[in-house]
Amino acid sequence: MKFSVQRAAFIRYLADVQRAISSKTTIEILKGLKLDLFEDGLTLTGSNADISIESIISIADEEANLEIKEPGSVVLPARFFNEIIKKLPADTLTIETDNQRFLTKITSGPAEFMINGIDAANFPHLPEVGVNTTLAIPSDILRQIINQTVIAISNQESRPMLTGVHILIDNGELLAVATDSHRLSQRRIKISGLESAHYNIIVPGKALNELARMLDESSKDVEIQIAENQILFILGHTSFYSRLLEGNYPDTERLIPKNSETTIEFNAPELLHAIERASLLSHEGRSNVVKLTLDVKEQRAVISGNSPEIGNVEEALNFSNLTGEDLEISFNPDYMKDALRSFGQTQTTLSFTMALRPFTLVPTESEGDFVQLITPMRTAN
């Protein structure tokens, strides 16, 4: 194998593939980056147990200016390779592997590295998705759906399904739900072109988090292929594979209350900052909890938090449209912060039934499409 390439462009391709490679894996070859040089391009591949990423540098990419001298393959230690490429002195680099011992020479200007490579034949094969149906979702919308729901996944492997986001595609509509059983986030959106698609899958949250970082704010389509136990996202020259979680996701529809006794509207960023203040002290206490007190007659909303050792905090909130019954409700401020951050610069409506029943937050403007649900906490007082 032998090729030369422009370093700056090569670094960009490398960065995407690097996301799939963990230096902590116990499978030695997965610490490696696979390079496959063909007649018309170079494929970089990284993989871990859950996701695989493949990026193709075509000879047509003028910025990369890939010059193919001799096709071939090798696996190189990813972390070192990455650091070496980043620190090379010249704009161009040349990589040459001897096809017997896989000893690889990296040259750039006066610097010459000799690195022990591994036979690429030992690298695991990428999953075969093998379906012909391709869905398309604009990059910015996919990114938004992921960022809005993935906040509510569980980090606990004891219920593996809850570490994923449940995605239902039906009737031209995409429904994404995540819950860790203390809070839930649900996004529903009509996407044109999905009219004849029917899917019911659970995608690992970690994979979606990595994917979201690779998605840009453009409306360029991301192509999606879904098979029995794999999903493939195609972003231009990069393919992102994730396994799917098996099993039946719990029925979350019934968790979202249909009615409410008390409702109130806040500016989401303003409420977020007030919660941040109220939680400054509660983080230190044994139970991380803040209290919201709504007095309908006095038209007063107060958030408070306390830590027996440090002190307490109280703040009267700005709000609008407080109606219904008086209420005193306690909750984990971290859940509320995650939910409010996902709303961005909007008004949000909070709807409560009772002090110990879950309550919802929705963007005031577009009710129904995006719901955050938080289970309150029982407190001593």
Place this chain on the structure above:
Amino acid sequence: MKFSVQRAAFIRYLADVQRAISSKTTIEILKGLKLDLFEDGLTLTGSNADISIESIISIADEEANLEIKEPGSVVLPARFFNEIIKKLPADTLTIETDNQRFLTKITSGPAEFMINGIDAANFPHLPEVGVNTTLAIPSDILRQIINQTVIAISNQESRPMLTGVHILIDNGELLAVATDSHRLSQRRIKISGLESAHYNIIVPGKALNELARMLDESSKDVEIQIAENQILFILGHTSFYSRLLEGNYPDTERLIPKNSETTIEFNAPELLHAIERASLLSHEGRSNVVKLTLDVKEQRAVISGNSPEIGNVEEALNFSNLTGEDLEISFNPDYMKDALRSFGQTQTTLSFTMALRPFTLVPTESEGDFVQLITPMRTAN
């Protein structure tokens, strides 16, 4: 105690004092920030076993707009206080302490914090420096002297003196030296106004590191007072106290070789980058070492590094004025990197005697004023 102050200015004063406060100390009251409100200003004080910082907000500071309602003192938990102040909602904040129980109310806009304070009478007193002689060194020069020498201090408490920088003031000249016994950095500089001063002190390196972060690039004088076991730096409204290390610093003058067998010149940043590449692999091996090979007849300088597991690297270096004997010398690349970074954008001259004797680096332009010395390593091959 009661006062109000502009939040943005208050945060700037707080940040300086915060440097002296560690949340890891076992002395509970030193986790606190002391506030002393007088008729004409507010003094903030933080301290740990080694350094103390005091910052005075005067009623004359228009940006701070300090309004004094009732003098008094209190100690507040520093970390919380800092976080609270940073997150307050309004431009102004008011602090009020009840002088019996030291319960402290912090208000800003609608937010109200009640924090348990401590009687300021329990806070340790600041050291009394009690000398009348004041030296003055421009801020930018002091910062440079510290940054150039403090890199070579030892981190090991087994020889406490080597954790400090040795400072000698005599004949209008300041000499600063640090060594961890593997490398040494020495800076010598004439400073006008020091003609009649004579000092021989060891200042803890950690204190100097903190001080350097507070020094700006201006030529504004920093006032310095030195007593038996304390040093005080006065930077405008802020006083920085450090204890001095006791004992006799080793005689370092004799360590610096007077003659050399081989000399060579490099561009400091270029050599730094080459060393960074050569050390990429050696960091992984058991001994972190790179090798420099100088061939005078061929006029060739090569840096190389290797790790048996990963591979090796070799690079021909750009240089000028290579004269003397051929040489092959091995050294810890981290020492070399620290030394080269301290030179900035200049040419540097390296002078060697023998492969196992210490060698020196000096800026080519101003020999003698600034010397870095590195002890090479013995290697198997």
